Amino acid sequence: MRDQERGRRRGQGELEAQVLAALREASEPASAAWVQEKLGGALAYTTVITILTRLLAKGAVTREKVGRSFVWTAAADEAGLAALRMRRVLDKESDREAVLASFVTGLSQQDEEMLRELLTRTREAEE
Structure with missing residues (x-):
């Protein structure tokens, strides 16, 4: 080393x-x-x-x-590992809505649009 x-x-x-x-x-x-x-x-x-x-x-x-x-x-790639970490942090908080709202308001416009698109695609796939 x-x-x-x-x-x-x-x-x-x-x-x-x-x-x-x-x-x-x-x-x-x-x-x-x-x-x-x-x-x-x-x-x-x-x-x-x-x-x-x-x-x-x-x-x-x-x-x-x-x-x-x-x-x-x-069983997961780096993106999957990051998502697992994010879920663990969210699961530890008592006010999930406040955490998510704070997260979303801190996103750039591009990231917010990407998140909206991903949510739409996920809903459509579930229907």
Whole structure:
């Protein structure tokens, strides 16, 4: 590990995104050791297991028992992981309407239009 990498703190979710990206590149369910190696081997095996376990709790990965260990598969991409985080934040708040209203009023006009379009498409698909 280079000195500048060792001193740099990763942003929240950066390791999770890296682990998900590695799993998406796998041609089949992958072991934690494979993920560790794919990420360059700089992370401790226990750190990789911790990240995978957190992703499992978030529904971003699945795991299957093979022998005495597990193999892991990505169930969500980075956008899906971000959406899971957003839902968790929203679920923790008592006034969902206020949180959503604050979120929407902070959107750019382009993002607001995109959100309206996505909501319309979702409703049409449900009908």
